[in-house]
Amino acid sequence: MIDVILKIALTLFSLTIAISFYRVAKGPSMPDRIVGLDTIGVNLLSMVAIISILFGTKAYLEVILILGILSFIGTIAFSKFLERGVIIERKSNR
């Protein structure tokens, strides 16, 4: 019973990733693609959680946190590049 529900959830999440990938590939502007990639990251994280329930293992729980951290840092780096043109500044003018 729960296996069927989890597999349905996996299918829906992969559908979400496919729709987000359409936005990444087609998106007219650069921020559209960045938001699409962030959405793909969050949905991938949920898929890892469901797969770890399906396999009955706790070994994948670190993957979820690491994916969240990396997606966060990647999105910040992309948006800073769009906003200022540089990712790491040499010296800020505060």
Add this chain to the structure above:
Amino acid sequence: MKMNNVILKTTTQVVFFIIFLFSIHIFLAGHFAPGGGFVGGLLTASALVLLLLTYDLKTVKNLLPINYMTLTAVGLLLALGTASLSAFFGEAFFMHYFDHFNIPLLGDTELHTAMIFDLGVYFVVVGVTMIIIQSIGGDE
């Protein structure tokens, strides 16, 4: 143009410590669970990259005055020292030792010399990643 990114700075001040603690947890869990020196080092480097993204190169250098070349050298020295320790006792190269100790707060704990080798890997990974990112990102 002057940008006031107070949300990013406040978020970084909280999230940096969470990522750093998680990297130490991953590093210590490496013997019995997924993790280890490599992933822990990469996570620590990503926490430092988050600091570099939020502030600038000079502020981070003032905040954490670490020479990453020295850190890489210390890591390599730790790995080599642990590997050659057993050679001095007349045993095979890379022989590891472990024993159970009674530590006051933790109770019965298994300490292993492979941990020191892992610490060397951790230092090398952090050092090399930060050298690459700082020398690429610091260009005008």
